[in-house]
Amino acid sequence: MRLRIINPNTTTAMTDKIGEAARRVAAPGTSIQATQPASGPVSIESHFDEAISAVGVLEEVLAGERQETDAYIIACFGDPGLLAARELTRAPVIGIAEAAFHLASLVSTRFSVVTTLGRTGIIAEHLLEQYGFHRHCRRVRAAEIPVLDLEENGASALDRIIDECRRARDEDGIGAIVLGCGGMADLTETISREAGLPVIEGVTAAVKLAEALVGLGLGTSKYGDLAFPRPKPFIGRFEGFSHLTPER
Amino acid sequence: MRLRIINPNTTTAMTDKIGEAARRVAAPGTSIQATQPASGPVSIESHFDEAISAVGVLEEVLAGERQETDAYIIACFGDPGLLAARELTRAPVIGIAEAAFHLASLVSTRFSVVTTLGRTGIIAEHLLEQYGFHRHCRRVRAAEIPVLDLEENGASALDRIIDECRRARDEDGIGAIVLGCGGMADLTETISREAGLPVIEGVTAAVKLAEALVGLGLGTSKYGDLAFPRPKPFIGRFEGFSHLTPER
Amino acid sequence: MRLRIINPNTTTAMTDKIGEAARRVAAPGTSIQATQPASGPVSIESHFDEAISAVGVLEEVLAGERQETDAYIIACFGDPGLLAARELTRAPVIGIAEAAFHLASLVSTRFSVVTTLGRTGIIAEHLLEQYGFHRHCRRVRAAEIPVLDLEENGASALDRIIDECRRARDEDGIGAIVLGCGGMADLTETISREAGLPVIEGVTAAVKLAEALVGLGLGTSKYGDLAFPRPKPFIGRFEGFSHLTPER
Amino acid sequence: MRLRIINPNTTTAMTDKIGEAARRVAAPGTSIQATQPASGPVSIESHFDEAISAVGVLEEVLAGERQETDAYIIACFGDPGLLAARELTRAPVIGIAEAAFHLASLVSTRFSVVTTLGRTGIIAEHLLEQYGFHRHCRRVRAAEIPVLDLEENGASALDRIIDECRRARDEDGIGAIVLGCGGMADLTETISREAGLPVIEGVTAAVKLAEALVGLGLGTSKYGDLAFPRPKPFIGRFEGFSHLTPER
Amino acid sequence: MRLRIINPNTTTAMTDKIGEAARRVAAPGTSIQATQPASGPVSIESHFDEAISAVGVLEEVLAGERQETDAYIIACFGDPGLLAARELTRAPVIGIAEAAFHLASLVSTRFSVVTTLGRTGIIAEHLLEQYGFHRHCRRVRAAEIPVLDLEENGASALDRIIDECRRARDEDGIGAIVLGCGGMADLTETISREAGLPVIEGVTAAVKLAEALVGLGLGTSKYGDLAFPRPKPFIGRFEGFSHLTPER
Amino acid sequence: MRLRIINPNTTTAMTDKIGEAARRVAAPGTSIQATQPASGPVSIESHFDEAISAVGVLEEVLAGERQETDAYIIACFGDPGLLAARELTRAPVIGIAEAAFHLASLVSTRFSVVTTLGRTGIIAEHLLEQYGFHRHCRRVRAAEIPVLDLEENGASALDRIIDECRRARDEDGIGAIVLGCGGMADLTETISREAGLPVIEGVTAAVKLAEALVGLGLGTSKYGDLAFPRPKPFIGRFEGFSHLTPER
Structure with missing residues (x-):
């Protein structure tokens, strides 16, 4: 399985460390892809940092959806964007x-x-x-x-x-x-x-929970309130989110 | 007092309607400024829409801080970005x-x-x-x-x-x-x-609560966990948030 | 608007102080009437003091109803008689x-x-x-x-x-x-x-909340469990409450 | 033991019925005294009725204290005046x-x-x-x-x-x-x-709970927040409560 | 009434002490039978001790059912087996x-x-x-x-x-x-x-609560989820519980 | 890893089914051992059945401790004996x-x-x-x-x-x-x-959670309230539990 770990901040050293920690505990068949947003704060230490970082997290989930991705981890202790991320995918999404x-x-x-x-x-x-x-x-x-x-x-x-x-x-x-x-x-x-x-x-805990869900064929429920978002126009610099129609 | 009502979505008709509703209940001395983000979804109907809209809400708060603003209202029923917005200002911020x-x-x-x-x-x-x-x-x-x-x-x-x-x-x-x-x-x-x-x-309720707090000289506590965010680098399209040092 | 602040104890100095505090924060159009029960304890420092004081609070609400009163405040931190007071009026009643x-x-x-x-x-x-x-x-x-x-x-x-x-x-x-x-x-x-x-x-907070509700045309709901009490006989020294039929 | 059951309303037929129900379940050594306030509503069907009735309940407790009373019951389902009554006595007080x-x-x-x-x-x-x-x-x-x-x-x-x-x-x-x-x-x-x-x-339940507490020598704690009220002046028709100094 | 107090551990000195404490507070008509399981731990100081002790508690309830027993007390502060014991009898069962x-x-x-x-x-x-x-x-x-x-x-x-x-x-x-x-x-x-x-x-408290319930003719509800267990085979050393059909 | 799944009831067909379900989702390195108590009810449908079944669950954990066992699952939806089982081992124990x-x-x-x-x-x-x-x-x-x-x-x-x-x-x-x-x-x-x-x-969920914990080197905390039970005498048919000293 392919597991995408998203470090919500933009400090590469931390992304690397998180990736390594994940790989140390990953099961043999689990490939770890540690990523970070193109844009955002170098660390997350406030509600403000967290709110901004959520955008990058969601873009990283959308990027994951364009590849084969079996599960996502959001690797900041505030679980920024967790429920929003779940809406974007059938895969499991776990916050640390x-x-x-x-x-x-x-x-x-x-x-x-x-x-x-x-x-x-x-x-x-x-x-x-x-x-x-x-x-x-x-x-x-x-x-x-x-x-x-x-x-x-x-x-x-x-x-x-x-x-x-x-x-x-x-x-x-x-x-x-x-x-x-x-x-x-x-x-x-x-x-x-x-x-x-x-x-x-949390990072290592999330890797194993993601493996657990994928191993059971369980992903984010698309029945009810975590269904894909209704497609709609976005304007300005978020225009790219317009008419988002994730695979259903 | 100057009250900035932020419609978190980007539908002007709704911003106008919200502004009018606010003006109908505002006290004589309250001037209402109804705004909306430059970027974001036309409506907010999911965690995803809400997470993206929070960025625009926060930019609108920062814009308000560059003017004289006595209080802020976040006019979407999910109160997107509420605690983050509170971190950015000494003024009260109310979610509808x-x-x-x-x-x-x-x-x-x-x-x-x-x-x-x-x-x-x-x-x-x-x-x-x-x-x-x-x-x-x-x-x-x-x-x-x-x-x-x-x-x-x-x-x-x-x-x-x-x-x-x-x-x-x-x-x-x-x-x-x-x-x-x-x-x-x-x-x-x-x-x-x-x-x-x-x-x-909620819009009208929030106008009166904002007036209440301003009337008492009460604003968001800067003691404790709603203090201004620690200034730090942001990269990419959020670079503008770098080294944010709101008036203290 | 006419705002009746009821100090539930019978210490005039405190009633005066409460009235002054209220006036300091009241909006221009708000007239403050600070009152106290004719009967009751000089201070409220127990469940017992509070229970007795509630009677005076309710009488002061009924007195307010015979005049034009737009909102009531109960100015003791235990909010004595709050829900009972709400039953007696269409106006808002706020505890401090x-x-x-x-x-x-x-x-x-x-x-x-x-x-x-x-x-x-x-x-x-x-x-x-x-x-x-x-x-x-x-x-x-x-x-x-x-x-x-x-x-x-x-x-x-x-x-x-x-x-x-x-x-x-x-x-x-x-x-x-x-x-x-x-x-x-x-x-x-x-x-x-x-x-x-x-x-x-609380006193100043309640003044502004009362102004907020009145400004929105909101008063105590008369639908459901805060409806006017059913009129009925009272005996003894509470006979005066008999067949109470507040304006509906 | 002497058990004083206070019907908080002023309907004698109900007081009698409550007394009879209590006597049917009382233990051999329990003597039941069913009383009602001299003043108050004929029935209790609102917060207002309840607040007024609490005064009579408390007077009936004070009356009980002037006799030998081992326990009190407040026989209205809203338990009016319960914590205040507990302050007035070392005996147990039970709400139905x-x-x-x-x-x-x-x-x-x-x-x-x-x-x-x-x-x-x-x-x-x-x-x-x-x-x-x-x-x-x-x-x-x-x-x-x-x-x-x-x-x-x-x-x-x-x-x-x-x-x-x-x-x-x-x-x-x-x-x-x-x-x-x-x-x-x-x-x-x-x-x-x-x-x-x-x-x-509740009436019958309260009788047995009162017997249980008395049988164990347990009464209302006078250590902490149910201690006797601090004696103080009351004015007006509640002057009789002034300088209340229950036996300690 | 006959009250069976079950000390869930197997230390006779403690069973005796519990029985004496119970007798000191029992009402005149209450006969106290203090028992302990034939098998189990000498004291209960862990979830493990408690789980094992529950079997003995339940056997003591079944033994009580073969005699005339009006109420049961489980005399260990973890209330081991409480809900299970209630299923076995129409009598009240009280944990200390x-x-x-x-x-x-x-x-x-x-x-x-x-x-x-x-x-x-x-x-x-x-x-x-x-x-x-x-x-x-x-x-x-x-x-x-x-x-x-x-x-x-x-x-x-x-x-x-x-x-x-x-x-x-x-x-x-x-x-x-x-x-x-x-x-x-x-x-x-x-x-x-x-x-x-x-x-x-708790022991003395439970005696009086048991007397209270029995005095009211109240016992464990047999309507709903505390009904007698469905009879069924048990194997091995618990075979004796097979096809249990308590008097209904 | 060796995973011991304990079916708390004594119906072999169910034990087999549970074992098969577990094997279907187990990771390559996980060996599943499905067991059931030697003594107990054929099904668990009450607090009583559950209390009795807990003994067998605990014996099965002790049996597992005498072999190499990396984790335990208690496969009845009431999680019978869960906290007691955790006391007996350093391995993780999961209820379904x-x-x-x-x-x-x-x-x-x-x-x-x-x-x-x-x-x-x-x-x-x-x-x-x-x-x-x-x-x-x-x-x-x-x-x-x-x-x-x-x-x-x-x-x-x-x-x-x-x-x-x-x-x-x-x-x-x-x-x-x-x-x-x-x-x-x-x-x-x-x-x-x-x-x-x-x-x-739950059975399949528990298999994956057990694998997750073992994969992280996490087991039941022996610091604090899930420490091994204090060794002590048991009498009667539970004498075998006496002076239990699990490996520490």
């Missing part, structure tokens, strides 16, 4: 936040999230509520490191994340930790070893 | 869905929503959950009319909406109805008269 | 707790409440649950000052409130604070300046 | 709505409520939410009979209630029915036999 | 966790649970959610003592429980404490005196 | 109800469950609440067929299930259907084709 929440709830009864900046905690909270996991998550914590510090100051960023994970382990009454940023995809093993409890990271 | 829910809960104990297409019901459901009104809303109903039918087949669309409102009144155990589309902004009075119970429409 | 919660949720994603006595926190909690804002409120805090200390020991009471607001700001992960007592109506500006984030006070 | 909900949840997994008038359904809904039973209750139904019809048109009222209970049984997926009015206290056995499933009535 | 939660919510607005081991906290949390009391419970606390320490190191165990109860009282904003283990049935009075607020213990 | 709910929420926004008997609906409801999916599930429906009819009257049972699924599709506003019985594992494809929307079946 939802993927991590789902798997965390299968190996523990309660978990905490450790993310980058405190200001994005509300994004995680809203997703936990929408997906149904707000009672399973004891606390959303932030290590207060900007996303790109994960690229540029890896060692010190890692230390801060590990510290926060240990606090979560000791104070929150949890059995597992969810890492709240796609840029942490390469840190899972280290953090889990240092913190001494299961650590779930 | 939230506005209608808030006021409906002040004049009734339970209400129903009557919207255009069934497929957008899930958008209303998610907002009701996020805003806290899911127990106040008995049911999200759809008249099953495309948004632009409100422009092009007004009379027959109106009939269908009135019929659905009457069913809501008779079957749902409610005290009020929320109209679930910005394109219904001119129909409130007629529908309320025909249905015989209070009908709350 | 609900008013503050509504507006706080429009300028922040999460807020805390700072009230007078810890024992009344449960009243706020119950209202947050009934109105749908319990997830938006991080914490209900008390400065542990009796209500009338706001009148009699203003400076020291203010200090304690500011201290508690700062703790809320630093510990709760919020963007705004709701002041939990009608007697704080004159302190909003000072507290907001000292605490450095938006502070929402 | 809560009593019925508690016991219904012990003999079935899901129940429905059958009450008198549709307009009072919202009162039951709010209580179900506050008490925590909103998921256990499938539906709040009304037979659409005024409360006093239970006194004056007993046979036809009974028929309508039985019909509604049968519909609940056949359509709601329930195991038990809660009768939603103190005036139905004498009908339980007949309705249960006709409907063929357990029927829980 | 649910009993304690119900009564605690009648004497306070918010309570905390103090249990033995932290690892069983999740069991209490799941029950609070299922029964509807999760908002009434502020916190589930553990004294971190193994269950049998209550038998073997009574004094030091008691000290730790009292300490934890005092912390709950001082930090949680509560009015009452629920003791989270059947083995604490003899400690209620001491703890309540030491902690200075109402302490609710 | 949770598996189906998780995957259904990834391909649709709302789903309905179609199960066998109405009386087991409450089991699904409780699981939906505990797992967090109660808002995602519109309705739990029953075809009202006994479980073993799936073996013995396959054709007519299938017709009834398809009919119920079509009603769910047409009436519930959903995008997918969850089949609520392990015995339906071979019907998924037919039902999905006949109903025209995605149909998620």
Whole structure:
């Protein structure tokens, strides 16, 4: 199967890292294509960054539809554009936040999230509520490191994340930790070893969930509210979306 | 005060109608500026349409910030880009869905929503959950009319909406109805008269809520998670958003 | 429009203060009439005080109905008698707790409440649950000052409130604070300046919400469960409520 | 033990009926004193009736405190004045709505409520939410009979209630029915036999819960938010409540 | 009435203690039969212990059905086998966790649970959610003592429980404490005196709730989803459950 | 990887069918071992059947632990013994109800469950609440067929299930259907084709989720409340569980 992982930001180093993390866990028959939008922010740390990045995510899904693509992953912890992306394809589309929440709830009864900046905690909270996991998550914590510090100051960023994970382990009454940023995809093993409890990271979780759905022949339902969008004119720089008629 | 009402779709007739509806209820000192994005879909009837429209909404907020603007309204019932827009300004930003829910809960104990297409019901459901009104809303109903039918087949669309409102009144155990589309902004009075119970429409509701906040000197909190986005590079066609440093 | 603000307790100094706070934010055409019951407690600091005060609130609504009254405000943070008051009139009736919660949720994603006595926190909690804002409120805090200390020991009471607001700001992960007592109506500006984030006070919030509803021609729904009460005999000292037949 | 059952309305026939129903189920050592306020509405069918009736309920509790009273019951399905009454005494105070909900949840997994008038359904809904039973209750139904019809048109009222209970049984997926009015206290056995499933009535349920608490030496907690109200001046016709200092 | 209290573990000393606690609060006409399974764990401190203990609980209910039994109590704080037990009988079946939660919510607005081991906290949390009391419970606390320490190191165990109860009282904003283990049935009075607020213990609470239901002629509904199980073959060591046809 | 699928009932034909369904979707490296308890009911259609079956499930997990086992599946829609089983192993343990709910929420926004008997609906409801999916599930429906009819009257049972699924599709506003019985594992494809929307079946869903977790090196957390049970004596026929010391 062909799996398209879309890093919603435009930092190539992060796209590469995400792709590598995905390949490390992919099943033998899974080919990973890691992409990023042509346009958009270099990191996603606000509702604003996220809203802009969604356009690129959707274009990457449409690009995937022109090739053979069996499943999509949206590799930013806010799951930007997730439901919109699902409308564009019969394939499954998985967000890394939802993927991590789902798997965390299968190996523990309660978990905490450790993310980058405190200001994005509300994004995680809203997703936990929408997906149904707000009672399973004891606390959303932030290590207060900007996303790109994960690229540029890896060692010190890692230390801060590990510290926060240990606090979560000791104070929150949890059995597992969810890492709240796609840029942490390469840190899972280290953090889990240092913190001494299961650590779930969304990119790798999403790869396996995508394989699971494809393996079952399950894709996004086209019956009901995730059906293809009604074709219609778009104007201006979004004219290219006009009269979109995805294969039905 | 200067109030910028952003119609997130690109249908001028609808922008005009929304502007007129707003002016009819505006207080004497309120000047209404009704705008629409330069780019985007002619109507919003899916998560996809909504995600794309959010970019235009945000550009319209940034445009408003370059002028004197005291408050913003996002005039599509899915409140596209609402939290992102709030990050861009100290002024209040109100979505018409939230506005209608808030006021409906002040004049009734339970209400129903009557919207255009069934497929957008899930958008209303998610907002009701996020805003806290899911127990106040008995049911999200759809008249099953495309948004632009409100422009092009007004009379027959109106009939269908009135019929659905009457069913809501008779079957749902409610005290009020929320109209679930910005394109219904001119129909409130007629529908309320025909249905015989209070009908709350979001554009007009949002105008008065915006006036309320401005009258109190209240704007979007810049303390915490709605602070201005961290400035950063954007690439490609979104390069213009780079190093955004709104007045602080 | 004529707006009747009912201070549910019988302390004239507080009624005056509430009236002044209301007038400071009222729109040009709004005339404020601040009243208080002829009978009742001098302050409201328990379920008991609140239950007794509701009678006076309802009498003040009935008195308002005998004049021209366009909207009512119940100016105690427990919103005593709110739904009963709504049954008595076609005009809107707004409680100051609900008013503050509504507006706080429009300028922040999460807020805390700072009230007078810890024992009344449960009243706020119950209202947050009934109105749908319990997830938006991080914490209900008390400065542990009796209500009338706001009148009699203003400076020291203010200090304690500011201290508690700062703790809320630093510990709760919020963007705004709701002041939990009608007697704080004159302190909003000072507290907001000292605490450095938006502070929402219910009396002023309610004035603007009342203006909003009246401006839209919206009043309490008389369809369904807020219809006028069925007329019937009352005995004893409540005989005056017998065969109440408000204008329909 | 001495159990004071307060019928919050002023219809003696109903007070007598409630007293009789209570005596039928009381344990040997329980003496039942059925009382009603000196002042108030003849029936309770609205928020307004309920708010006024709460005063009489509280006076009856204070009267009980001047005698030996081991427990109180508030015998109207809206539980008017419940938390205020609890503040006034160390004895347990039980509302008949809560009593019925508690016991219904012990003999079935899901129940429905059958009450008198549709307009009072919202009162039951709010209580179900506050008490925590909103998921256990499938539906709040009304037979659409005024409360006093239970006194004056007993046979036809009974028929309508039985019909509604049968519909609940056949359509709601329930195991038990809660009768939603103190005036139905004498009908339980007949309705249960006709409907063929357990029927829980609040007056009798409350008697047994009161006996349970007294038997355990448990009374209303005076630690925390149900402590005695702070003594203070009341003015006007409520002057008698001034400087209330219940035995501590 | 004949009340069968089933201690789900196999420690006779605990069964005796539970029986004595029950007898101390039982009404004159109530005869208490305290039993324990022939097979099972000596204490219940995990989901595993609980699942195994449920079999013994159900056998004890079936044994009770062969005698005259008017009500059953399951005396372990996880309420093991509760819904299954209800299927086997027309009599009421009460779990001690649910009993304690119900009564605690009648004497306070918010309570905390103090249990033995932290690892069983999740069991209490799941029950609070299922029964509807999760908002009434502020916190589930553990004294971190193994269950049998209550038998073997009574004094030091008691000290730790009292300490934890005092912390709950001082930090949680509560009015009452629920003791989270059947083995604490003899400690209620001491703890309540030491902690200075109402302490609710499940065994005694369940006795009075069972008396309440029996006194009302209420038993487990046999209409709907708690009907007797469909008779069917069981194989192996559970063959004895085959073709079970309880008296209907 | 070695995957042990435990059919909690003792009907070999069903175990075989479940094993075949699992093998059809298993990845190349996954070896499926379908087992059933030595003791227990031939089908599971009540809380009672479920409680008894849990013992056999746990014995099958312990048996698996004595071999090399990489993951476990509990193949009955009530997920009997799930949390207890997780305590016994470091491997992942997946219930088929949770598996189906998780995957259904990834391909649709709302789903309905179609199960066998109405009386087991409450089991699904409780699981939906505990797992967090109660808002995602519109309705739990029953075809009202006994479980073993799936073996013995396959054709007519299938017709009834398809009919119920079509009603769910047409009436519930959903995008997918969850089949609520392990015995339906071979019907998924037919039902999905006949109903025209995605149909998620738990056995196959659980196989892929188990592969996902194992592929990530994730197993049940042994930190916190799913740690191995404390070893202790068991008596009687459960003596074999005494002093259980799973590999740590």
